[in-house]
Amino acid sequence: MPTRKPISRRDFVYQAGLTGLALPFSHSKLFTPTVKNKKDKLGIALVGLGGYATHQLAPALLETEHCYLAGIVTGTPSKIPDWKEKYKIPDANIYNYENFDTIRDNKDIDIVYVVLPNSMHAEFTIRAAKAGKHVICEKPMALTVEECDKMIKACKDANVQLGIGYRLHYEPFNQEMVRLGTQKVYGNIEKLNAGFAFTIGDPKQWRLKKAMSGGGPLQDIGIYCIQGICYTTGMEPVAVRATEGPKKDMEKFKEVEESLTWEFDMPNGLIAKGKCSYSESYNFLRAEAAKGTFELSPAYNYGGIQGKTPDGAMNFPRVNQQARQMDAMTEAIKKGEKIRTGGEMGKRDVKLINAVYEAMHTGKTISLV
Ligand code: NAD
Numbered sequence: 001m002p003t004r005k006p007i008s009r010r011d012f013v014y015q016a017g018l019t020g021l022a023l024p025f026s027h028s029k030l031f032t033p034t035v036k037n038k039k040d041k042l043g044i045a046l047v048g049l050g051g052y053a054t055h056q057l058a059p060a061l062l063e064t065e066h067c068y069l070a071g072i073v074t075g076t077p078s079k080i081p082d083w084k085e086k087y088k089i090p091d092a093n094i095y096n097y098e099n100f101d102t103i104r105d106n107k108d109i110d111i112v113y114v115v116l117p118n119s120m121h122a123e124f125t126i127r128a129a130k131a132g133k134h135v136i137c138e139k140p141m142a143l144t145v146e147e148c149d150k151m152i153k154a155c156k157d158a159n160v161q162l163g164i165g166y167r168l169h170y171e172p173f174n175q176e177m178v179r180l181g182t183q184k185v186y187g188n189i190e191k192l193n194a195g196f197a198f199t200i201g202d203p204k205q206w207r208l209k210k211a212m213s214g215g216g217p218l219q220d221i222g223i224y225c226i227q228g229i230c231y232t233t234g235m236e237p238v239a240v241r242a243t244e245g246p247k248k249d250m251e252k253f254k255e256v257e258e259s260l261t262w263e264f265d266m267p268n269g270l271i272a273k274g275k276c277s278y279s280e281s282y283n284f285l286r287a288e289a290a291k292g293t294f295e296l297s298p299a300y301n302y303g304g305i306q307g308k309t310p311d312g313a314m315n316f317p318r319v320n321q322q323a324r325q326m327d328a329m330t331e332a333i334k335k336g337e338k339i340r341t342g343g344e345m346g347k348r349d350v351k352l353i354n355a356v357y358e359a360m361h362t363g364k365t366i367s368l369v
Pocket of ligand 1: 140220
């Protein structure tokens, strides 16, 4: 059997340029605005300077209209000189994991963006909230629903906002799937399939260590399929069945699944199917509706998303998803409006992920209601 060359996350996604396309956002006034016109842009501090922070978020912060990279929090001092120079970050805005809590005294930092391994999201979100900062936390929000509850409570108690880094809610092709699905433009969806897979490299990375990741591809990329199913239908599943795929590499996948498939029972009777893998290659979101199929493939990359409908190819400008996401979140914070991909959505997905795992381990249908 031919072996596939392991690819890094950077190989299967690429960054696209920013355009000014605006999406319709609906907000409710829930928060008291915390900005007093002291400056036009809010300052973001990135916590964890790994691949996503380095190659996507920091460059995107050079393109954002409402926020900028004001600070960094890192456990690796050797990274500091490059970041300082590239992003003109003053020494006073550079923290490590130990002195991080003193960020509360730093007026330059309005928002803390947690980009650490999954198991560290809860701790740093809660510490950031206690320091009085708004928080953006990467997906998956946490490993357990209990952690999510604590994160939501910490933010509520501190009267700060919590946003989850669901960048595809700020991306026009995926938002078109929302419109076509929820407005039933091609009638009722009769079949819905979502899948995301890539071949993971380094066998020693935290993504393959259950205590840090919470699990395998479901936590990392299957979550996009869960999201796609929920936003394309506008519904949340009521039950789930799941099956683990065969493990071809027992050593690499000693602690986490290599691949898995699942079926969500949706409230209207639709069975939505998802699959994900760390040893294959696919990337799609496909809805077969009464009057034809609409789909994205690739669906979840940072750029290069392509879509088609019964009426032809989807045509939207390429956007910088991370810049759009951070701008939309910052704008909501500035206006005192609720971030639309907030902690409750993150918690819902953590609940769904854990239900998929329970179904996978028990072989039973797990009720979600
Ligand atoms: P990464 O491995 O490249 O970076 C992780 C960072 O955490 C590194 O800087 C590392 O030094 C630091 N770290 C601190 N303590 C650590 C420890 N005990 N073990 C390992 N690393 C430790 O990971 P990444 O790809 O940047 O992912 C970080 C987070 O961002 C994850 O939660 C991931 O799911 C999320 N992410 C989201 C997207 C997206 O498109 N929204 C894309 C990639 C990653």
